[in-house]
Amino acid sequence: MIHLLFAEDDKSWLMSFFNQWGNAASVIGLVITLIGFGLILRGQWKIRRATEETVRRVALQVAAAELGTILRLSTGVREANVQGQYELALYQCREAGSSAQSLSHNPHIDEGHSQALRDAALDLGKIVKHMVGQRSKHGKLAALTPYQARRLEAVITILADMNGRMQNAVLEV
Amino acid sequence: MTTREQFVGTLGKLLEATRAKQLAWKETAEEGVYRASFKKATVEVGRFEDEEVEQHYLQARLYNKNNAVVEEIKGSLSNGNTKEPSPLLRALYELARDSALRPEDLLKSIEDELMSAQRQQ
Numbered sequence: 053m054i055h056l057l058f059a060e061d062d063k064s065w066l067m068s069f070f071n072q073w074g075n076a077a078s079v080i081g082l083v084i085t086l087i088g089f090g091l092i093l094r095g096q097w098k099i100r101r102a103t104e105e106t107v108r109r110v111a112l113q114v115a116a117a118e119l120g121t122i123l124r125l126s127t128g129v130r131e132a133n134v135q136g137q138y139e140l141a142l143y144q145c146r147e148a149g150s151s152a153q154s155l156s157h158n159p160h161i162d163e164g165h166s167q168a169l170r171d172a173a174l175d176l177g178k179i180v181k182h183m184v185g186q187r188s189k190h191g192k193l194a195a196l197t198p199y200q201a202r203r204l205e206a207v208i209t210i211l212a213d214m215n216g217r218m219q220n221a222v223l224e225v
Numbered sequence: 226m227t228t229r230e231q232f233v234g235t236l237g238k239l240l241e242a243t244r245a246k247q248l249a250w251k252e253t254a255e256e257g258v259y260r261a262s263f264k265k266a267t268v269e270v271g272r273f274e275d276e277e278v279e280q281h282y283l284q285a286r287l288y289n290k291n292n293a294v295v296e297e298i299k300g301s302l303s304n305g306n307t308k309e310p311s312p313l314l315r316a317l318y319e320l321a322r323d324s325a326l327r328p329e330d331l332l333k334s335i336e337d338e339l340m341s342a343q344r345q346q
Contacts, residue, residue, distance in 0.1 A: 167263075173292055178253060
């Protein structure tokens with residue numbers, strides 16, 4: 053009986069405690085849960101943003117490195133042409149053209165750069181076509197025409213400009 | 226409507242846009258060939274020589290994003306018996322050349338230079 057009375061007393065004390073503090077605890081708990089959820093979301097957003105920035109930085113670095121290679125190959129065409137190494141010029145021109153075409157599909161470079169790379173690939177392709185045409189007509193490769201040498205110079209200028217911009221973009225990301 | 230007819234229609238629109246100076250053409254690595262670049266395609270118009278028959282002709286080419294030719298229209302320059310739209314190609318070629326080479330700017334600069342020389346005398 054004593055135990056029963058004590059138990060009932062204890063239960064009523066607990067009930068009274070729950071009744072007194074239950075609603076407040078629920079509200080505080082809800083607020084803490086909402087704050088925690090917000091903090092988790094913020095953390096997740098920060099992680100996602102940092103990951104995206106890293107991916108973009110790496111992609112731009114890869115694109116900048118690829119563009120540097122295309123630029124070196126294009127200047128190589130110019131030098132090989134001047135030195136009369138036409139087979140080397142043809143090889144480098146083909147490589148530069150196909151690499152420019154490939155890089156134009158990179159989703160991390162802007163539309164203007166993509167168009168410029170497609171244009172460069174078309175121009176390098178025209179130079180290759182001219183060289184191959186000369187070989188089939190005369191049996192050997194010949195120098196670029198002065199017009200084509202000028203256009204190659206224009207392509208190199210555009211690629212060099214893009215390379216500079218892309219290097220800066222890598223640093224800014 | 227076939228793709229060819231659609232391309233002819235597009236060339237007409239390019240002609241109007243070039244005439245209105247809304248579209249700029251650029252030189253290419255092939256002399257006498259001019260290019261207009263778009264987001265998903267490239268159009269070239271130019272004067273070519275068929276070495277086998279020693280005949281010049283105008284041609285417009287449509288390239289996709291992979292720089293593959295997806296449509297081309299050829300129009301003979303030296304005779305009029307072609308069914309291709311030579312007047313359109315000729316007009317587009319001339320406007321594209323003017324847009325790329327800007328001869329009017331050069332002529333204006335010469336005129337300006339002459340005017341300033343006359344003023345100084």
